[in-house]
Amino acid sequence: MTQTLTHNQAGSVPDLSYKPFQRRNISSGALSFLAALFAVIAVLPLILVLGYVLIQGGSKISLALLTQLPPPPGLEEGGIANAIVGTLVVSAIAALIAVPVGVGGGIFLAEYSRSGWFAQFIRFGTNVLAGVPSIIAGVFIYGTIVTSRILFGNAYSAVAGGAALAVLMIPTVIKTTDEGLKLVPDDLRRGALGVGASRFITIVRITLPAALTPIATGVVLGIARAAGETAPLIFTALFSPFWSDLLTPEGIFAPIATLSVMIYNFAIMPYEFHNELAWAASFVLVVMILALNLFSRWLARIAAK
């Protein structure tokens, strides 16, 4: 109190008011505006793309579209049902390959490797593989599985497509498993080892369950990424205008329709109806990927609890 008094007595009330035209306030305001502008520009494509696809494709959704085969060129009645099934099948095959390999690799990195050169090499390789363009994965599978007809003499097939997508999924799954396991406190491992658990039992019964949610989130995100890929599927799974015979093994060793390749094929056809089917397929694909992303967020929220 006395200090304020002496201050006042000195005759100078401190001027603390905001002066909008001071230089620092002008530059601060300008920079805030600029940052906000770029943020808007950054999300603009997202909103426009999603909005355009939803408007163009959403209006064409009907029961027939979801249950019927695409028509031959020129006819105007049919749907995209075989491609929806195909995308699910190819993604499932990819997950069947990538999840065991990726989770196993992640377990090795986090639990067994002692930061030696081999582990370093795998981590580095995983990061590189995550950045490899998806068409390279397609070319690789085309060269190793399709042209060699290694799968019982079949060339293009759902399995080859799934393998190409698995190559894209594996880095994501390895990384999230590795990081998920690293988040498990060492106290838990020591506790398990302290009551006489072997390393294997510790991992299977204690650490993996504790890291289950981040791993599951990573797997779902990996599937979401792979499901939308076109390039690796064009020359591995190819395309089919028919139902795949999924009740017999021949079905998954034959070419199969997928949503992304259907979009690629139909969007450039000179037939109005097929173009519309491509839009509808885009809509369905976006909704599927959106649903997977929401599902992974939901998983992550469970983990936080």
Add this chain to the structure above:
Amino acid sequence: MTILQQPQATESHNEDVALSLQNVTISYGNFEAVKNVYCEIPRGKVTAFIGPSGCGKSTVLRSLNRMNDLIESCSLRGSILFGGVDLYGPRIDPVEVRRRIGMVFQQPNPFPKSIYDNIAFGARINGYAGDMDELVERSLRQAAVWDECKDKLNESGCSLSGGQQQRLCIARTIAIQPEVILMDEPCSALDPISTLKIEETMHELKKSFTIVIVTHNMQQAVRVSDMTAFYNAEAVEGGTGKVGYLVEFNDTDKIFNAPQQQATQDYVSGRFG
């Protein structure tokens, strides 16, 4: 400097010795953390390791059930005999060692499972074939946490308070029926009331188990232990940092009332450390 004083054990049967450390030196990489430890830990008693920070008492404790194996650079010279068998012998399975020599850690670390499963986990993986419900109840009773848990055996072990969690961890260790229980500062994260309960638990436990406890709390050593080992650290010429060693090992009474070494006298009277 190192003094081995345990006339009872050496004169009577070797049966009375649970663990025998013979010239144990433990290093992290090239750095010797603790050297030339001779010590015979008696069976059925509570032995306390005391000493200032960095004197290697926790390191020695962890070496007793090969927990140091988890630390990459850690190596041990000398031998630790458990019932006449060298724990660091070439054909020893560390998992087998840890089943007989259990450990309770500084931080309570219950598994993210139900209270029941926390206890049953160790017993199941050790092939326990008896009545699991009975084992769970007996272990929880022995660890003096049964009354607080009996109505919520299916709730997560993490839902308990810190002191209860630590007693759950003790119960979990008891459930595998080890011969020795190692405790690494089990009360340092707990409040005085919980500490008291754990100390009471230890008095009960020493009837059936050999207990080795590391503690920073000298009063705790006086209250719970029969034997006390005092470790100290000192700089050695040519070395980097301090090297720990065992100064004196004797009855707790003697260590605190009539120590034979000046360093022990200084430490227990609070002059340093």
